[in-house]
Structures are given as structure tokens and as C-alpha cells.
Amino acid sequence: MRSSRFLLLGCLVLVAGFITAKAELPPSAYEQFQADTPEVFQIEVDKVSSKFPGVFDRSKRIETVQATVLKVVRSKSGTKQGDKITVRYERLLPKDGWVGPSPAPALEQGKKYPAYLSKSDDGTFGLGARGKSFETVKSKPE
Numbered sequence: 001m002r003s004s005r006f007l008l009l010g011c012l013v014l015v016a017g018f019i020t021a022k023a024e025l026p027p028s029a030y031e032q033f034q035a036d037t038p039e040v041f042q043i044e045v046d047k048v049s050s051k052f053p054g055v056f057d058r059s060k061r062i063e064t065v066q067a068t069v070l071k072v073v074r075s076k077s078g079t080k081q082g083d084k085i086t087v088r089y090e091r092l093l094p095k096d097g098w099v100g101p102s103p104a105p106a107l108e109q110g111k112k113y114p115a116y117l118s119k120s121d122d123g124t125f126g127l128g129a130r131g132k133s134f135e136t137v138k139s140k141p142e
Helices: 002-020 027-036
Strands: 039-051 060-075 084-092 112-119 125-127
Touching: 039 084
Parallel strands: 084 125
Antiparallel strands: 039 060, 039 112, 060 084, 112 125
């Protein structure tokens, strides 16, 4: 009876581990996100604000980026070259050994990036290609 309880407990722990496990996505998934995102620009970062979401939450930062649109590849929202935009997103701070989808990077003031975004109802932009929203992903030929 006792060994069956341990076996049941072991199975539950194993199942819980599988349910919560996350893995990196293949490059083709990010390529598809980038192909599907409605707003694609080349931006230059004018200002960055990065804050923890709360006193006790140190697992991520809330990034607010002010940027100038240098080039419009496509825009469903009608954004034009020269427009000033605000991008808001959560940037995960994974611990050593963490396995999961790529976290979005911290952008640097004065640098230029490709930007794969989606426009929010409040007029700001968010990530359109998850953690690869500020780089162009190309699959390696097989």
C-alpha cells in the first residue's frame, strides 16, 4: 500500500513536470510570426525605460521604448516613416538553466533594429514575433 502511494506521487510529479515544461521554438516558428505580424519597421531607439513590475517580482521587466520609424516595410495601422512610436513589452529575466522560448531583448538607446510589432488598442505597439521581434530570423538551409 505504501509503495503504491509513492508510485502515484512519483507519477504526479512527473506529469506536473511535463505540463509545465517549455522549450525553445524552432526558427521556422519565429519566421512564421514575423511573416504574419501586421507592423514591420526599421526603428531607431530614442529612449528606453525599464522597470520591475512590482517590489517582489524580479522575474521580468516592463520595457517602454520611444522610437522613430526609419523605414516602413508594411503597416496595417498606417504608420509612416518619421513617426514616433511607443513600444511596450515584458522582458523575461530567465535564471541559469532556464529552457523556454526566446525572451525579448533589452533595446539600447541610439541603436537601430528591425521591428516586428502589433498595434494595441491604446495606440502603443507590442511584440509581434515574441522574443524575436527585434531581429530577422532566417532558417538555415538543410
